[in-house]
Structure formats: structure tokens, C-alpha cells
Amino acid sequence: MKKIVLAEDHAIIRDGLKLLLMTRTNWRVAGETGDGRMVSQIVRDTQADLLLLDLDLPGYPGVELAQQIKAQSPQTRILVVTGSQNPAAVRSALAAGVDGYLLKHEDSDELLHAISLVLSGIRYVSKALAHVLEIADCTAATSITAREKEILVLIASGHSSQDIAEQLNVSVLTVRKHRQNLMSKLSLHNVAEVTAYAIRDGLRN
Known part of the structure; x- marks a missing residue:
């Protein structure tokens, strides 16, 4: 309850x-x-x-x-x-x-x-x-790098940091840093909010 x-x-x-x-x-x-x-x-x-x-x-x-x-x-x-x-x-x-x-x-x-x-x-x-x-979203979105946007889409699609690291051929630590940066820029606090943002902006179906 x-x-x-x-x-x-x-x-x-x-x-x-x-x-x-x-x-x-x-x-x-x-x-x-x-x-x-x-x-x-x-x-x-x-x-x-x-x-x-x-x-x-x-x-x-x-x-x-x-x-x-x-x-x-x-x-x-x-x-x-x-x-x-x-x-x-x-x-x-x-x-x-x-x-x-x-x-x-x-x-x-x-x-x-x-x-x-x-x-x-x-x-x-x-x-x-x-x-x-x-x-606010428009202002924040313009500060997101291409790599951060790519990671945002993968997170919203349900991929783990390990999955993303393998797909992009980077380290898990690098993925986590990008994830932290984009969530800070967009004032997002968890995966559910990342997913909702991606759907609203047409980044994920």
C-alpha cells in the first residue's frame, strides 16, 4: 500500500x-x-x-x-x-x-x-x-550531443548499459557517463521518464 x-x-x-x-x-x-x-x-x-x-x-x-x-x-x-x-x-x-x-x-x-x-x-x-x-525541454534538448541522443533512444528501447556499450563499441563507464549527462540536461530521473520523453518526442514508438 x-x-x-x-x-x-x-x-x-x-x-x-x-x-x-x-x-x-x-x-x-x-x-x-x-x-x-x-x-x-x-x-x-x-x-x-x-x-x-x-x-x-x-x-x-x-x-x-x-x-x-x-x-x-x-x-x-x-x-x-x-x-x-x-x-x-x-x-x-x-x-x-x-x-x-x-x-x-x-x-x-x-x-x-x-x-x-x-x-x-x-x-x-x-x-x-x-x-x-x-x-524548457526545447532549450535542454539543443544541448544534447548526438551520442547522448543515440544512447537515450537505446535506453528507451529497453537496452541495458552493457548492451549499449557492446552495440556502440565503448566501455560501460562511458555509457553510464553519457546517460548521467543526458538525464541531467533533460531533468529526467529514471528509465520510465527517459522512455516517456523519447515517446513524446517521437524517438521511440
């Missing part, structure tokens, strides 16, 4: 989120708070799989809080749930390592969809903010 922590300073919204999450038998709310200063401790104590984070919590800046949690509890995925559509806020949150960014005006089905994706290791951003992500 996946453990979820709610960090939202409006009690009515927290209650609504809890009722919605109760509709899924494989998820449970392991903790909740409206105080930014308590979030890290609750996430650590509950060993949460997912944190639903409002960026405007009192007591601690949301982006800094996300960075702190990623540092202390890297296994915990973070889905920002906020009303802010500011492009700078979106980019800052994604740069801090959050795994998803959902706007509060989205409906409950979209929230459940976003949670499912993030728990599966796939980054989610509300469709209304797609242009922000496209701009």
Missing part, C-alpha cells in the same frame, strides 16, 4: 483530498499538516511514498522544502498541488526535483491520474502548463 502525506494549509482542501484518496484501496493517507516546518519530519517518520505539496505553506518556502525532502528522503516522490501558474514557479519547482506539478483547478480524475503517474516514476505537469515544459 502506498503511503501519502498531505501538506496543505487549508483544512477543507485536506479533508477533500483525504476523502478522494480513500476511494483507492492501495493508497492511504499516512500523515498531514498545514505547517511547512512539520513536513520534513512527517515524511521521514512515515517513510512516505508520495508527498502532495502546496508551495504556499506557512513556515517554509515550498521550493526549498521540496529540495530538503528530496535530499533527506529521495525515495519520496513529490507532486505539487498549487494554484500558481507562474512559469518561474513551475521551472523552479521542477528544477528542485519535484516529480509533478498539478494546478488546483484540475478535476479529481486528473488528480488521481497525476498521482498514479508520479507513483509510477513518470513526471506529470498539468496540460495548462505544457507550454512551460515545452520551452
Whole structure:
């Protein structure tokens, strides 16, 4: 069962989120708070799989809080749930390592969809903010070398580092270095995100 922590300073919204999450038998709310200063401790104590984070919590800046949690509890995925559509806020949150960014005006089905994706290791951003992500992706993609793109396609096709090294006639260490570089440039964190990126950009069917 996946453990979820709610960090939202409006009690009515927290209650609504809890009722919605109760509709899924494989998820449970392991903790909740409206105080930014308590979030890290609750996430650590509950060993949460997912944190639903409002960026405007009192007591601690949301982006800094996300960075702190990623540092202390890297296994915990973070889905920002906020009303802010500011492009700078979106980019800052994604740069801090959050795994998803959902706007509060989205409906409950979209929230459940976003949670499912993030728990599966796939980054989610509300469709209304797609242009922000496209701009960031476009900028990052131009910095990828031909070799890194080649390795990205092979990773997304299911090849291991050993397989890729043999195909390209290079060492496994070289493959791992290229993989690390391209994932850093594209803000990708795992193979699932690499695959999703490749499919979205037409690099893999």
C-alpha cells in the first residue's frame, strides 16, 4: 500500500483530498499538516511514498522544502498541488526535483491520474502548463550531443548499459557517463521518464 502525506494549509482542501484518496484501496493517507516546518519530519517518520505539496505553506518556502525532502528522503516522490501558474514557479519547482506539478483547478480524475503517474516514476505537469515544459525541454534538448541522443533512444528501447556499450563499441563507464549527462540536461530521473520523453518526442514508438 502506498503511503501519502498531505501538506496543505487549508483544512477543507485536506479533508477533500483525504476523502478522494480513500476511494483507492492501495493508497492511504499516512500523515498531514498545514505547517511547512512539520513536513520534513512527517515524511521521514512515515517513510512516505508520495508527498502532495502546496508551495504556499506557512513556515517554509515550498521550493526549498521540496529540495530538503528530496535530499533527506529521495525515495519520496513529490507532486505539487498549487494554484500558481507562474512559469518561474513551475521551472523552479521542477528544477528542485519535484516529480509533478498539478494546478488546483484540475478535476479529481486528473488528480488521481497525476498521482498514479508520479507513483509510477513518470513526471506529470498539468496540460495548462505544457507550454512551460515545452520551452524548457526545447532549450535542454539543443544541448544534447548526438551520442547522448543515440544512447537515450537505446535506453528507451529497453537496452541495458552493457548492451549499449557492446552495440556502440565503448566501455560501460562511458555509457553510464553519457546517460548521467543526458538525464541531467533533460531533468529526467529514471528509465520510465527517459522512455516517456523519447515517446513524446517521437524517438521511440
